[in-house]
Amino acid sequence: MAATQDKLKVASFFSGGGLLDAGFTKLFDIIFANELNPQAALCYKHNIGNHIVVGDLTELDMDQIPWADLYIGGPPCTDFSSDGANEGVEGETGKLVWDYFRLIRYKKPTAFLMENVAGLAGFHKSTLRRLVRDYQKAGYLVTVGRMQAQDFGVPQSRDRIFIAGFLKEYGKRFIFPLPTQLRKTVRDAIEDLPLPDTGKTVAGTFPNHVASWTSPTPERLYDVIANPRNQRRGMRRLEWDKASPTITAHIAKDGREFLHPYFDRRLTVRECLRLQGLDDSFVIPSEVKMSQAYRLVGNGVAKPVADALAYALNSQIKKLVVQLDLFDLIAQ
Ligand SMILES: C[S@@+](CC[C@H](N)C(=O)[O-])C[C@H]1O[C@@H](n2cnc3c(N)ncnc32)[C@H](O)[C@@H]1O
Numbered sequence: 001m002a003a004t005q006d007k008l009k010v011a012s013f014f015s016g017g018g019l020l021d022a023g024f025t026k027l028f029d030i031i032f033a034n035e036l037n038p039q040a041a042l043c044y045k046h047n048i049g050n051h052i053v054v055g056d057l058t059e060l061d062m063d064q065i066p067w068a069d070l071y072i073g074g075p076p077c078t079d080f081s082s083d084g085a086n087e088g089v090e091g092e093t094g095k096l097v098w099d100y101f102r103l104i105r106y107k108k109p110t111a112f113l114m115e116n117v118a119g120l121a122g123f124h125k126s127t128l129r130r131l132v133r134d135y136q137k138a139g140y141l142v143t144v145g146r147m148q149a150q151d152f153g154v155p156q157s158r159d160r161i162f163i164a165g166f167l168k169e170y171g172k173r174f175i176f177p178l179p180t181q182l183r184k185t186v187r188d189a190i191e192d193l194p195l196p197d198t199g200k201t202v203a204g205t206f207p208n209h210v211a212s213w214t215s216p217t218p219e220r221l222y223d224v225i226a227n228p229r230n231q232r233r234g235m236r237r238l239e240w241d242k243a244s245p246t247i248t249a250h251i252a253k254d255g256r257e258f259l260h261p262y263f264d265r266r267l268t269v270r271e272c273l274r275l276q277g278l279d280d281s282f283v284i285p286s287e288v289k290m291s292q293a294y295r296l297v298g299n300g301v302a303k304p305v306a307d308a309l310a311y312a313l314n315s316q317i318k319k320l321v322v323q324l325d326l327f328d329l330i331a332q
Pocket residue numbers: 014015016017018019020021034035036037040055056057058073074075076077093096296299300301
C-alpha cells in the first residue's frame with residue numbers, strides 16, 4: 001500500500017463516461033480505467049484522463065492490469081433492473097459481476113467497491129448473497145450499502161447498491177457515509193440555465209445544452225400533454241419542486257424521454273448532467289453522439305454520491321495503513 005502521505009491509487013472498471021471516477025480524481029490517483037464503449041471512453045478521456053483502455057474486460061490480460069489500493073467499478077445493471085433485461089447473472093451483461101469478482105480475487109487490492117441497481121438487493125438478492133459470500137471467501141470483510149442519491153443533495157431519486165470490501169488482514173469493515181440530508185429539487189438544478197441551442201451540434205454556446213426537436217415526435221409529445229396519466233410508462237414531465245425520477249440510459253430512447261417541467265421538449269444532456277449533480281465543468285465532447293451522451297449520463301453514478309464514497313474510502317483506507325504501521329512499531 002502507498003505511504004499515508006501519498007495519494008492512494010485507484011483502478012477503475014466499467015468506467016463509462018467517468019461519472020463515478022469524477023468523484024475520485026481529487027483525493028486519489030487514478031492509474032487505470034477500462035471501458036468497452038469507445039464513445040463513453042471519449043467522454044472519460046476528456047474529463048478524467050487518457051489512462052483509459054478501450055476494450056472488453058473479459059479479454060484483458062489480468063497480469064497487464066496494475067495493482068492499486070482500491071478497485072472501483074459499476075458492472076452493467078440492465079440484467080438486475082426490472083426496467084432492463086432483468087435476466088440476472090444468466091444475462092449477457094449480468095455475468096460481468098463475476099468477471100469483476102474474479103479480477104479482484106486475483107489482484108487482491110486493499111479495498112474494492114462495486115456499484116449496481118437496487119434490484120440486486122431485491123429480485124436478485126440471491127446473487128447479492130453469493131457475491132458477498134464469495135468476496136468473503138476471497139479474503140475480504142464485506143459491507144453492503146444502499147445509497148439514495150437524494151439524501152446526498154442530488155435533485156434525483158436514485159437508489160443504488162454498493163458492495164465494499166477491505167482485505168481481512170486489516171481487521172476493519174468499510175463504513176458507508178451518512179446522508180447529508182441536503183434535499184434539492186429540479187428547480188434548484190436547472191432553472192437558471194439559459195434557453196438551449198437548437199443547432200445540430202452537441203457542443204453549443206452552453207456545452208451539451210442542445211434541444212432536439214425530432215425526439216420525442218410531436219405526436220408522442222401531444223399524447224403526454226393531453227393525457228398526463230400516460231406518463232406512468234415511458235415519457236415523463238418533471239416537476240419543478242420535486243426531485244427528478246431516476247435518470248436511466250433509456251432516456252436516450254424515443255418514447256422514454258424526460259420532458260422539461262415547463263417547455264414542451266425533452267431535457268437536454270446538460271440538464272441531465274445537472275440532475276446527476278455534476279457542475280458545468282464536466283463536458284461531453286462533440287464527437288460523442290447525442291444518444292450516447294444521454295446513455296452515459298443515465299449509466300453514471302451521481303457525483304455527490306461518488307464524492308461521499310471517495311471521501312469515506314480515502315480516510316478509512318488511510319487509517320488502515322496507519323493502524324498497520326502502529327502494529328509494526330509495537331512489534332519491533
Ligand atoms: C453502469 S455503466 C458504468 C458507469 C460508470 N460507473 C459511471 O459512473 O459513469 C457500465 C459500463 O460498463 C461498460 N461495459 C459493458 N460491458 C463491458 C465489458 N465487457 N468490458 C468493459 N466494459 C463493459 C458499458 O459500456 C458501460 O459503460
